[in-house]
Amino acid sequence: MHNKFLTNKKSKTCRDKYGKFLDEFNFESDAQDCANYMKRKFGRNLVPYLCEECGFWHLAPKCAVCGKAKRLYNSKKDAERQAAKVFATEGKYLRIYKSCGGWHLTESRGSKYYRQNRDVFMDALRKRF
Numbered sequence: 001m002h003n004k005f006l007t008n009k010k011s012k013t014c015r016d017k018y019g020k021f022l023d024e025f026n027f028e029s030d031a032q033d034c035a036n037y038m039k040r041k042f043g044r045n046l047v048p049y050l051c052e053e054c055g056f057w058h059l060a061p062k063c064a065v066c067g068k069a070k071r072l073y074n075s076k077k078d079a080e081r082q083a084a085k086v087f088a089t090e091g092k093y094l095r096i097y098k099s100c101g102g103w104h105l106t107e108s109r110g111s112k113y114y115r116q117n118r119d120v121f122m123d124a125l126r127k128r129f
């Protein structure tokens with residue numbers, strides 16, 4: 001079977017903590033496909049996230065605390081920025097919640113959460129874009 005994931009584009013700007021350039025995806029769905037593949041093939045637990053630096057999607061390890069397919073953000077600000085960025089580029093609303101000694105994001109149906117937290121989103125957008 002042809003494996004498109006072996007020909008992933010590598011980031012020219014973003015590295016992991018070992019200094020290796022990260023895989024780079026244009027769309028969340030591509031990143032998720034690759035994460036699914038890595039899980040099946042290597043048992044690795046990865047989760048897509050939208051990169052602040054380059055605007056592409058990368059894969060990061062799942063939360064080591066709860067094991068959920070979520071990235072753990074150390075600060076609320078980081079989580080808010082990610083939510084704002086995903087909102088700005090995908091039109092998708094993510095809710096921020098405290099967990100695992102940090103912050104997680106979860107998909108929020110509808111725009112109620114966004115309306116209630118409009119200031120947070122707008123503030124994060126202003127600071128980043």
Ligand SMILES: [Zn+2]
Nearest residue numbers: 014051053054
């Ligand atoms: Zn990046």
Ligand SMILES: [Zn+2]
Nearest residue numbers: 063065066100
């Ligand atoms: Zn967790």
